[in-house]
Every structure is written in structure tokens, then in C-alpha cells.
Amino acid sequence: MRAAALTGLGAHRPALRVDNHAIAERIGSSDTWIRERSGIVTRGVSAEDETVVDMATVAGGKALAAAGVDPVDVGLVLLATCSMPGPLPGGSPEVASRLGATTAGASDIGAGCAGFTYAVALAADSVRAGSADHVLVIGSEKLLPMVDPDDRGTAFLFGDGAAAAVVSVSTTDGIGPVVWSHDGAQFERLVIDGSPRKLRMEGRAIYRWATTSLPDLARRACARAGIEPGELAAFVPHQANLRITEAVVKSLALPPSVVVARDVVESGNTSAASVPLALARLAEQGQVRRGDAVLLLGFGAGLTAAGQVVRCP
Amino acid sequence: MTTTAPAELLAGLAEVLEEVAGTPADKVVPEAAFDADLDIDSLTMVEVVVACEERFGVRIPDEALEQMTTVGDAVSYISGAAA
Numbered sequence: 001m002r003a004a005a006l007t008g009l010g011a012h013r014p015a016l017r018v019d020n021h022a023i024a025e026r027i028g029s030s031d032t033w034i035r036e037r038s039g040i041v042t043r044g045v046s047a048e049d050e051t052v053v054d055m056a057t058v059a060g061g062k063a064l065a066a067a068g069v070d071p072v073d074v075g076l077v078l079l080a081t082c083s084m085p086g087p088l089p090g091g092s093p094e095v096a097s098r099l100g101a102t103t104a105g106a107s108d109i110g111a112g113c114a115g116f117t118y119a120v121a122l123a124a125d126s127v128r129a130g131s132a133d134h135v136l137v138i139g140s141e142k143l144l145p146m147v148d149p150d151d152r153g154t155a156f157l158f159g160d161g162a163a164a165a166v167v168s169v170s171t172t173d174g175i176g177p178v179v180w181s182h183d184g185a186q187f188e189r190l191v192i193d194g195s196p197r198k199l200r201m202e203g204r205a206i207y208r209w210a211t212t213s214l215p216d217l218a219r220r221a222c223a224r225a226g227i228e229p230g231e232l233a234a235f236v237p238h239q240a241n242l243r244i245t246e247a248v249v250k251s252l253a254l255p256p257s258v259v260v261a262r263d264v265v266e267s268g269n270t271s272a273a274s275v276p277l278a279l280a281r282l283a284e285q286g287q288v289r290r291g292d293a294v295l296l297l298g299f300g301a302g303l304t305a306a307g308q309v310v311r312c313p
Numbered sequence: 314m315t316t317t318a319p320a321e322l323l324a325g326l327a328e329v330l331e332e333v334a335g336t337p338a339d340k341v342v343p344e345a346a347f348d349a350d351l352d353i354d355s356l357t358m359v360e361v362v363v364a365c366e367e368r369f370g371v372r373i374p375d376e377a378l379e380q381m382t383t384v385g386d387a388v389s390y391i392s393g394a395a396a
Contacts, residue, residue: 036354037354037355037356202375203355204355204356204358204359204375204378207356207359208359208362208363211359211360211363212363241356243356247360
């Protein structure tokens with residue numbers, strides 16, 4: 001059986017930052033109110049002419065360079081996103097084309113904020129099965145054009161950005177079995193629809209689902225990888241809201257030795273881009289090192305969730 | 314299931330609030346509003362409700378949660394759901 005591992009990471013954080021003060025006035029709140037409810041201090045906002053594909057291409061190129069993988073050797077490009085301008089075409093073929101991944105397959109993954117961890121699972125299985133030697137997995141989101149600046153529940157929550165990882169054939173497995181789930185009965189909790197398209201979210205219901213169901217999923221993902229949660233080097237959940245992260249950390253009783261990603265403070269909720277952005281930040285800061293066991297946990301619209309323990313590239 | 318008296322429910326709710334949000338027990342009176350008087354925001358309220366579900370063995374759906382403005386509202390709902 002072939003093995004699969006993460007071999008490179010790349011992040012693209014938009015140059016433009018927007019702090020809470022710029023958002024708070026319009027929704028009749030304050031910097032403090034936003035921090036208390038979400039932990040968010042600032043977020044990246046893509047330039048008006050900067051697209052999901054633009055950001056994905058930058059992040060993907062960085063990840064390939066970090067992995068030392070030539071684009072022509074990429075067998076598959078998976079782009080997790082929910083914020084392409086329209087349903088067709090997907091963004092992944094253009095990303096692959098721009099990067100020079102001329103012989104790769106390309107497909108978008110639509111699993112909302114869980115998109116990246118779903119894509120990593122599919123990528124690892126593709127590599128193990130021999131369908132590809134290298135898979136470029138990207139999360140890229142341009143959410144702010146779909147966020148209602150007058151909605152007190154969501155105006156402050158989201159940010160734009162992209163990040164990517166390369167999954168490569170390896171001598172030892174560095175990507176644990178995925179544990180995934182859904183609660184499709186709650187499909188209406190987080191929706192992007194209408195014309196122009198707007199994002200609607202029932203934050204309280206999602207908070208409840210997340211804090212009550214994710215700890216079990218996280219424990220099962222660790223068990224499948226043969227590691228205790230307390231033995232992890234780091235925990236990188238989807239950066240939905242710091243309150244969800246802290247509730248799950250508390251429920252898992254993670255010791256202080258486990259580094260917890262809190263990139264939401266700096267980046268806001270970037271949906272499918274948040275897990276790789278947060279992992280890349282920990283790696284850039286030296287908080288995780290090559291070979292460290294990290295639990296990735298994506299969750300969001302659908303509702304869907306997926307988690308796996310990976311070895312840091 | 315055995316019915317719990319409202320006074321016991323109130324005391325139990327006060328313990329939950331102290332544990333989840335650090336709310337002093339003497340502030341937990343029926344007319345106290347969760348947000349205005351007890352400084353419980355909407356996400357903390359979810360934690361309170363989940364803790365109440367475990368403690369009192371009831372199910373409190375989101376629709377009911379939206380109607381719970383005061384401590385008295387919560388006690389009435391839990392008492393009705395447990396009856």
C-alpha cells in the first residue's frame with residue numbers, strides 16, 4: 001500500500017486589513033462586543049479585483065515551492081471554496097492552468113468550511129490508490145462581498161484569504177484516517193443564496209451543534225490515528241469563532257502542551273481557507289515543526305464535519 | 314420522570330449559571346433577564362441550555378431558547394418539559 005503525507009504549505013493573506021472599529025459602528029456595536037463574541041480583532045479583505053482563483057494560485061504556488069514539487073508532476077488539483085462568483089465553472093482548472101499543472105485533474109470541493117479537511121482526505125486516498133503522486137489541495141475564499149454589513153450576526157465574522165497544502169506519495173503515512181460526518185437535517189443553518197447572493201447564518205444553532213458534536217469527532221479522529229488528544233502537538237480547528245474553539249478545547253481537556261490555533265483573531269472566519277491558513281501560521285511561527293502530530297478539524301455549512309491527524313510537513 | 318419543583322429548578326439553574334458563566338447565585342431571580350441583568354450573551358446562553366438539558370434531562374430546542382428572556386421563562390419551560 002502506498003502512503004501519503006503533507007509535503008508543503010503555502011498561505012496568501014490579503015494585504016488589506018479591516019479592524020473591528022470599521023465594522024462595529026454600522027451594526028451599533030463596538031470592538032469589545034465583537035471580541036467578546038468571536039475573539040476576532042482584525043481580518044484580511046481581498047482587493048476588489050482579487051478573485052478566489054487569484055488567491056488560490058498564489059497560495060498553491062507557494063505550497064508547491066515549499067514541497068519542492070514541479071507543477072507538471074501534480075496529478076490532481078482540489079480547490080475547496082464556497083465563494084466562486086457563480087456555480088460554473090469551478091476555479092480549480094484555471095488555478096491548475098495558471099500554475100502549469102498541465103497534466104493534472106482539477107475539481108472543486110463544496111463542503112463549506114469543512115472543505116479543506118474533506119479535500120485532504122480525498123487527496124490522501126487518491127495518492128494511496130495510485131491515482132496521483134502529488135495532489136495540490138487549496139482552500140480559497142472571497143466571502144466579504146456576500147456578507148451583509150448590516151447583519152449583527154455575521155458582519156464582523158468573516159474574512160478573505162487562501163492557503164494550500166501538497167499531499168504527496170511517501171514512504172510513511174503522514175495523514176491519518178479521516179472521520180467525517182454530517183447533520184443534513186440542519187441544512188438551513190448556513191446558506192448562501194439569493195440575487196445578489198447573501199450569506200445567512202443561524203450562529204447560535206451552529207454553535208450548539210459544533211460544541212456538542214465536535215469533541216466526539218475529534219476524539220475518534222485521534223483514536224483512528226492511534227494517538228491520545230493530549231499527545232497532539234497542535235489542534236487546528238476551523239477558525240469559525242474563538243468561542244467554539246475554546247469550548248471544544250475545554251471539552252477535550254487538552255493540556256497546555258497542545259498548541260491551539262487561534263488564527264481567527266487575525267484572519268476572521270475564512271471558511272474553507274481557515275484550517276490551512278491557521279496551520280501555515282503555526283508553522284511560520286515555529287509553533288509546530290516537521291513531523292509534529294496535528295489534528296485538523298473542519299466543520300460548517302451542510303452541516304458537515306471532517307477531521308484527521310496529520311504530520312506537519 | 315419525576316417532576317422537579319420550581320424552587321428546586323431555580324436553585325439548579327443558579328448552580329448551572331454559576332458554573333457556566335460565573336453568575337452569583339443571589340442574582341438568579343425569576344425576573345432577572347439573561348442578557349440585560351445577568352450579562353449572559355447568546356452563545357453563553359447556548360452553553361447554559363446544554364448544561365440544563367444534561368442536568369434536568371429535558372430537551373430545549375432552539376425555538377424555545379429564543380423565547381427565554383428571563384430566568385422565570387427558563388424555569389417555566391424546563392418545568393413544563395419535565396412534567
